[in-house]
Amino acid sequence: METTQSARIALIEDDEIVRQATTQWLQLAGFDVVEFGLGNEAFDVIQHQAFDAIISDVRLPDIDGIMLLEKLIDSGVSAPVLIITGHGDVDMAVKALHLGAFDFIEKPFQPDRLSSRVSQAVEQFRAQTSTQLRGEYLASLSGLEKVLVGQSEVMKRLREQVARIALIDTNVIIYGETGCGKELVANSLHKGSGRKSHQFVPINCGAIPENLFESELFGHEAGAFTGAAKKRIGKLEYADKGTLFLDEIESMPAAMQVKVLRSLQENTVERVGGNKQINIDLRVVAAAKEDLREHPEFRQDLYYRLNVAQIYIPPLRERGEDILTLFEHFAKESNRNARSVSDADKKAMMSYGWPGNVRELRNVATRFALDNTMSVLEILSNRPVASSEPNSTGVPLAVQLHNFERKVLEEALTRHQGRINDVMQELDLPRRTLNQKMQKFGLNRSDFTDP
Structure with a gap:
């Protein structure tokens, strides 16, 4: 019932005693009830206000429940409608179901049955509404929203922060756990900046062998070392006028940190085996899984060079x-x-x-x-x-329960060699329930019988 508490219900019933009693039952069940004695009166309000479910007697003084249902559907009201019928109105109730009513309940009814069906109607309606809203949101995505998807407040704030920092031509550190989208954020910073017409150059510091790090970042001249047959442009030089993304920067060897810091301070690079200072103009976006200030092997002077702006990506x-x-x-x-x-x-x-x-x-x-x-x-x-x-x-508990239930069924079917009656008796399950569970887990009786 927790999911349907505070749900807003429209109750349309001309009998004041029945209406008051029904309202009390529904309020005790946690619903917010708005009462109406006439169908047209209710229709005028429901068109302009949000309700999670509508309960209507089939016979009203000014309009019958079927006509009211048709008017509600034609006007675009999507809330589920439950029809309350007398003993002789079953045919009319069936017609209501064909028109799109959620359910009908015959008088006299038990209060628990009514509140249970209303709860089911509300839950289904909210689930459909939520799915529809997600679909509408996804269909309307554009720009930054299409890359950094999410409707939560933290994602809205993240997009605002990225859009703001992108326009400031400065170095940035992005913090976030593995798999949370640090490169997506870095790329978004680049595409929203004045450097977007130039290169976005990503490099994973944790994936480069230490002996290749200097050549990868700074490049080398032909003949600089064995195997260097021709000149190679390094990542810093290649990112000139664009953005260099240093992922897992906490993995960068200490010797490289010194050289990167010097390049960023002087805005120059020197290829391995060369003597010429090459001017560079780039923005550095670094990413780390942990606070670089707490990392014992990360240079504090490099940290302060990079940490002009900071972005934190929350875990899922x-x-x-x-x-x-x-x-x-x-x-x-x-x-x-x-x-x-x-x-x-x-x-x-x-x-x-x-x-x-x-x-x-x-x-x-x-x-x-x-x-x-x-x-x-x-x-x-x-x-x-x-x-x-x-x-x-x-x-998660749901997964553990799923696996445990399947194992119990498999073991019972194995013990009884697929004899359904024996499994039903051991597990105290009706045949229909056992069949549903076997279907759910993809278990076939023939797999457990002797050949």
């Missing part, structure tokens, strides 16, 4: 409201006709810690979009736990 677990939006965005990128995500998959995604952040989410969404046989829950349950990542929550 701190922007949970963006998870489903990003998932749909990545799934549609891989397959325009990607299937919808089930409620169980949504819960699994929201409870998972995403130690690999947006990169991991993209991988899961791509696999889901390209493999129609796998649910998100199954994809997550088969992924290794990245326990080495900070603040990893490991395998």
